[in-house]
Amino acid sequence: MNEFYKEQVRDSLVSWFLEEKRDLPWRNTTDPYKIWVSEVMLQQTKVDTVIPYYERFIAKYPSLESLAYADEGELLKEWEGLGYYSRARNLQTGVKEVVEQYGSVVPSTRKEISKLKGVGPYTAGAVLSIAYGVPEHAVDGNVMRVLSRLLLIKEDIAKPKTKKIFEEAVMDLIDSENPSAFNQGLMELGAIICTPTKPKCLLCPVRENCSAFFEGIQDELPVKTIQKKTKIHKVKTVVVRNQNGQILLEKRPSKGLLANMWQFPMVELPTPNHTVEEVVEHDYGVAITKGPSIIEFKHVFSHLVWEMESFEGVLIEEKDLPSRCIWLTIEEVNQQPMPVPMLKIWNAWKEREI
């Protein structure tokens, strides 16, 4: 790339961004903590989804210190529905590291900030450039799509190795005078103009610099290999009440899927001959009778599917309840962080006809 080309791309992109950027809550600040929170929430998540979560989160945790020592259950409740819940715990861990090891000052070098839990190559570059004005790359899916078209990069973006090509391209192209606007401009362009399908090339500020547009192959880029299909799990969930009207809840393990989130007793029948009653008694140490159906639906995760059937259950006898389980009142159940499929069951149960 010659200097004239690079300068033209920089100036066009930055000017366009400063003129056309959306007014987003995290764009009214350069507080590295708030930028950090926004970047973590935005990982694999659409802007429109994040906005209300960000507003509530910053109101409840306005500073590094307020988040560092927050209750984990309350924190997960704030994150409820946003998904990828390990982001929340990693964020808190990272924030605590800043408070205790960096005197509550978010590090301003890639080397230091990358040591923080949950801060990968993208988030490091985003916080550095947006909060501190450091000329560092912040390569996400948008940036790879935009640059694959602009620079005609045909490497498979599904391969980890390919990201390095884009990081080097950004470092070569970046506007050192305004790395914040440059990096955000690349992402904004990917979100608004240079979209995955039907890119709006006629509105693009760097159309005349775009190799893919010149070749007429913008629809063929980026190249990305397909991922494999999801596995289906048929799961049965029971909302069990005891004589006191309390509901049985279970805390999921601290690692793996939906870590530390709460759910109603859930079983996967080993064979079709097994009954929900006997598997629940085996897994949860409670004898129940299966009542009316509550709701049936399919819940799709990234890599698996739950085909959910849920029932009301009445407690017959409590034998030995595992320590991960607890009886809670309706109000207490409402306070626990639960994944969306459980919230669906819970809401359907509360609205059922008695």
Place this chain on the structure above:
DNA sequence: AAGTCGGGGCT
């Protein structure tokens, strides 16, 4: 390098 980890909104 491949698998894991949510949920919603497009097409």
Place this chain on the structure above:
DNA sequence: AGCCCAGACTT
């Protein structure tokens, strides 16, 4: 039904 999204962590 598949794809994508301001990715990071684990194995």
